[in-house]
Amino acid sequence: MSMVPTLLSVQNLSKSYGGVHAVRSVSFELRAGEILALIGPNGAGKSTCFDMLNGQNIPDSGRITLLGEDTVGRKPRAIWRLGVGRTFQITATFPTMTVRENVQVALVSYGRQLFNLWGSTAQFARNEAGRLLDLVGMGAYAGRPCGELAYGDLKRLELAIALANQPKLLLMDEPTAGMAPRERIELMRLTARIAREKSIGVLFTEHDMDVVFEHADRILVLNRGSLIAEGSPEEVRGNPQVRAIYLGEGLVYDARHREGAGA
Amino acid sequence: MRRRHLLGAGLAIAVAGMAGSAMAQSEIKIGEINSYSLLPAFTEPYRKGWQLAVEEVNAAGGINGKKLVVISKDDGGKPADAQTAANELVSSENVAMLAGTFLSNIGLAVSDFANQKKVFFLAAEPLTDAITWSKGNRYTFRLRPSNYMQAAMLVEEAAKLPAKRWATIAPNYEYGQSAVAVFKKLMSEKRPDIQWVDEQWPPQGKIDAGPVVQAVAAANPEAILNVTFGADLVKLVREGNTRGLFKGRSVVSFLTGEPEYLDPLKDETPEGWIVTGYPWYDIKTPDHDKFLKAYQAKFNDYPRLGSIVGYQTIKAAAAILAKANSTDPEKLIAATEGLSMPSPFGEITFRKIDHQSTLGAYVGKTALKDGKGVMVDSVYRKGADYLPSDAEVAKLRPKD
Amino acid sequence: MAFYFAQFLTGLASAASLFLVASGLSIIFGVTRIVNFAHGAFYMLGAYVAFTLTERFSGALGFWGGIVVAALVVAVVGVLVEMVLLRRIYHAPELFQLLATFGLTLMVQDIVVLIWGPDDLLGRRAPGFRGAVDFFGQNIPSYDLFLIALSPVVLGVLWLLFQRTRWGVLVRAATQDRDMVAALGVNQKWLFTSVFALGVFLAALGGALQIPRDAVHHALDLRIIVEVFVVVVIGGLGSIIGAFVAAVLVSELNAFGILIFPKISIILVFLVMAVVLIVRPWGLFGKPEAAARRTPGLTVTPWRPLAAGERWASLGALILAAMLPLFAGNYALTVGSEIAIYVIFAASLHFLMSVGGLASFGHAAYFGLGAYGVAFLAKAAGLPMIVSLLLGPVLGLLGAAVFGFFAVQLSGVYFAMLTLAFAQIVWSIAFQWVSVTGGDNGILGVWPDKWASSPANFYWLSLGIAALVVAVLRVIVFSPFGFALRATRDSPLRSEAVGINGKRVQWTAFVISGTAAGIGGALFAYLKGSVFPDSLGISLSVDALVMVLLGGVETVSGAVIGAIVFKAANIWLVSQTDLSKLVLGGFIVLMVVAFPKGIVGRLEAIWNRRRSSEDKKSALATSRVEVAE
Secondary structure: OOOOOEEEEEEEEEEEEOOEEEEEEEEEEEEOOOEEEEEOOOOOOHHHHHHHHOOOOOOOEEEEEEOOEEOOOOOHHHHHHOOEEEEOOOOOOOOOOEHHHHHHHHHHHHOOOOOOOOOOHHHOOHHHHHHHHHHOOOHHHOOOEHHHOOHHHHHHHHHHHHOOOOOOEEEEEOOOOOOOHHHHHHHHHHHHHHHHHHOOEEEEEOOOHHHHHHHOOEEEEEEOOEEEEEEOHHHHHHOHHHHHHHHHHOHHHHHHHHHHHHO | OHHHHHHHHHHHHHHHHHHHHOOOOOEEEEEEEEOOOOOHHHHHHHHHHHHHHHHHHHHOOOEOOEEEEEEEEEOOOOHHHHHHHHHHHHHHOOOOEEEEOOOHHHHHHHHHHHHHHOOOEEEOOOOOHHHOOOOOOOOEEEOOOOHHHHHHHHHHHHOOOOOOEEEEEOOOOHHHHHHHHHHHHHHHHHOOOOEEEEEEOOOOOOOOHHHHHHHHHHHOOOEEEEOOOHHHHHHHHHHHHHHOOOOOOEEEEEEEEOHHHHHHHHHHOOOOOEEEEOOOOOOOOHHHHHHHHHHHHHHOOOOOHHHHHHHHHHHHHHHHHHHHOOOOHHHHHHHHOOOEEOOOOOOEEEOOOOOEEOOOEEEEEEEEEOOEEEEEEEEEEOHHHHOOOHHHHHHHOOOO | OHHHHHHHHHHHHHHHHHHHHHHHHHHHHHHHOOOOOOHHHHHHHHHHHHHHHHHHOOHHHHHHHHHHHHHHHHHHHHHHHHHHOHHHHOOOOOOHHHHHHHHHHHHHHHHHHHHHOOOOEEOOOOOOOOOEEEEOOEEEEHHHHHHHHHHHHHHHHHHHHHHHOHHHHHHHHHHHOHHHHHHOOOOHHHHHHHHHHHHHHHHHHHHHOOOOOOEEOOOHHHHHHHHHHHHHHHHOOOOHHHHHHHHHHHHHHHHHHHHHOOOOHHHHHHHHHHHHHHHOOOOOOOOOOOOOOOOOOOOOOOOOOOOHHHHHHHHHHHHHHHOHHHHOOHHHHHHHHHHHHHHHHHHHHHHHHHHOOOOOOOOHHHHHHHHHHHHHHHHHOOOOHHHHHHHHHHHHHHHHHHHHHHHOOOOHHHHHHHHHHHHHHHHHHHHHOHHHHOHHHOEEOOOOOHHHHOHHHHHHHHHHHHHHHHHHHHHHHOOHHHHHHHHHHHOHHHHHHOOOOHHHHHHHHHHHHHHHHHHHHHHHHHHHOEEOHHHHOHHHHHHHHHHHHHHOOOOOOHHHHHHHHHHHHHHHHHHHOOOHHHHHHHHHHHHHHHOOOOHHHHHHHHHHHHHHHHHHHHHHHHHHHHHHO
16 A cells, blocks of 8 residues: 555645634545545535645645645646546536537647647547547547536536546546436446546545445545544444534435445 | 608618619719718708709709719718728719818828829818828818818907916817817917916817816916817806806807807807807808808708808819819819809819818807807908918928 | 815716716616617617707706606617517527617617707706806806715615615526526516616616706717726626716716826726726626526537538639629729628637637727738838738737737626727827827828739738638637637636636637737728728727627627628618618617527528437437447
């Protein structure tokens, strides 16, 4: 385990808004190939934490080291260039393009051809785009307008886009939000498979405990901005503090119930 | 309601189309351009003026036996559109000459077009001095008394005033700027003792009159030069009256005596302003009487200055075409230079030296009569007396 | 001291009318997102109707009653416009409503002259408010005091309306999130209609209240509309209090500005707006706009390069156009050249607007800079035509580089207004710097060299350059850069997350677009032989918008058709009738109703529907395969 390099190291990350501590001295690490879930009730600071990692928000204090580089204050696009792919809670794609073109845009950017005024995008990395779409099971949809896709397909397309820069790390904000239960499992299995194959680290936030407990190698639990528990799914599930928090939301019961039903 | 107007417009198109197709060899065509849609208040009387002239010319046998036809185009107030219209008139309609225009920049644009395409152009109304002087060309003549002439006529009266502290209010564009510049220059020559204490430059058509009036009042001038006109003038006068700006101060004002600008002021017309203008009700010459009767008979309306200019433009064009007995531009130029003719204001001449006509203007004072603004004590000033010496003019105008 | 206080009050009085009109515009925009270009027309109608009523009915009741009734009458007209016209096009692409209201404005300008005649009309003074109040030797018109008192009253009434009534709550909710209100099951139709009525009422009231101080004439609308937009934007769109503060700010700056710089008025509001938008991109009281959600069902058909057949067809059309000199006369050729130049201009804006998603309201600036560039080079430096034509657009490029840098920091209507401000600043420099630009008398004598001077040769030159520019812009649309630009337009969030520097991409697009516009301007200077500040002016910028919208903003090259149709109709109508504005406005309104996606957009939609019915069959087959898996 110690041979596996640390992708992401977060130390004492803090952020407050008008005296309210959204995130309080959070520290954790993520290794290559590891799937790490960040959970917590609403308002626990997951999103703030996430936004600081991907450059959309600047922490008040603390360090974020991504692939050996300090990323505090860097723009999302600079963090992407370090090798970080990401997906959004509400999918963000390019609705006026075809599915393939969506991926090609990311590949254009990765190939540093953004200011190429003369080439033909249609031919640009067409094969590579096709390969990525095949990887997420969207190959058959390559020529379809993105705006026509069903939500689950959009999520898969987003994953393909996120993989375009051959990332070392995937940041996924509620990857299965808004999907049907069956689709959720499928998407996360796909993600996990890709992550293992390519040794990509994955950090995701999630509300669905089924997804979390089935796929995460490790779980971080945030409550009121602070990290209150960290460990394997079993450890976290057994943690009385976590149970206390989640009992309030009825999620633990819900999760077990559904887990049982799923099995 | 809307449908009716659309129908009307459609009819107008159809009629115009028919007029265009009715061509004949026995006609001489003049292409006329003006800002009819942008400035209807000034161009409607102008149009009536030239329509009357066309009728009179043709009733008197036309031009050496040929019927005079005027093809009129709207320029929408845009120089570029005026050139498109000029091009259409010259290229498609084969007009013998171009005439018209109101705004200075449009006059200049058409004049430049005329110079380039070697077409005779009789500028009717634009006031800018540039059209005959700094940007003058051999193809362009101008009828109306220029900015310089209006200024010189006003300065003659203004210099007699005891006032020593002067302020100016003028629209912030070339016309306003050059009117103020010429007035200041001529005035300072005659009265080296005067001081210019304030100047206000509201944007044309957008005067915020309250602050302007207040600012001028604060400078406490003894006299004010006004160059604003139209709706700006109305606002200025209203604010000035209410705030007492004109009380105890002399005001000298460009063009304000022209009915186009004076009439809208109605019972709020300020009294005692020294103005240039056109007191049609006070002119008792046979030339003018004849014009006035004919105009009133035809249109059941009184003439504005635009009517005089429109009328005389076509009268002059007819005289030129008759004398040249040709539509060749060079012959037209030769015929026009030095040509004298009668006008409602008396005889006028197109000067050879700068192609400016000697049409003059009336200078008088504003007064209120029966709730309406009028000019009183007005005297006709001949244009020829208010132009610089030939030597000076020669310096102002580029060599052909 | 008394003087400064009096000047302050005078500024407040000017602010009052500005505020009334601006608040109406702001309310309408906030709820319906309509950029109501016709707002000035309603203001003007208010003044005209009030003039008629107050002349007809004497006495204090006649006057004040006339003012209020006039505003109500015009509000009814507004309701009719909303129900008959605007309701049909709420789901059209953004800004399309601008086209409709622009058409209305044109019509109203001619209609008021037909009804009320061409002369300036002098309305009655307000009974009881004819005189002035003496304030330490300064005369302050009592009507000014009335206006000063009125605007806080209106502000208060509006505040109560929005805070204390259910309707007001809905309006505020709709201002913040339109979709949410629709989701709540509120009858959105009537909410929009009532909001529009209130906005128009305020505009007309503002106009009616001017009759004791102003002349009523047919250019009142243009005089106020731009300034009102500026006030609304400075204050922050949708913010009533913002409109109030901005109106006061602008009016006071003007009142005191002219004491120091008497020539400031012409440019002041635009300077203020530019500064405010650069410092506070959402205006003084505005909130950041939620990322514009694209109307669902819109533009699901991705763009594609021309297929081989279509390419041949385009080439054929070009060859056909090139044959015009074989049978057309000089006039038709010159008109043809002008249309070709407008095609360049429209295509340049189209590139920025539809590919970049950045609607510039001041695109004429770069067209005009190109034209002035040529004029300077040809007249001052005496360079030959080829050189001037190549270098002239560089001025457009430079202008676009400088202004674009600031403008792309904003988006949506704020971007539009900042570009407008820059264009107005350039315009007023050209207008005022007489020693260099000749002011409004322009620069004359910029005629083409001999080889290009014949109408046929100039036509071929213009046509060739137009074809080249359009082709190059198309290539760029489908280049990697074009995709980066569209990506930035479609989803700023996603494009940033795939490493695209959106601002830099947009800035580059702005420069490309400005340069293309400059090329059009350069040709225009030679076509007309002269350059005037008009070629930098608002009306030219609006023309460009109209051409793009008419062609179809969601198409790749719709502006080409938009430009040809609009310019040809325009030239023909101006030549044939003095009522060209009425007819052209009516034409635009009809086009808006008939082609809510623009001419080309509509044709494409029909074409795509045909294709997709074929596609559906194959799509069904695909999904069956998947199910089988």
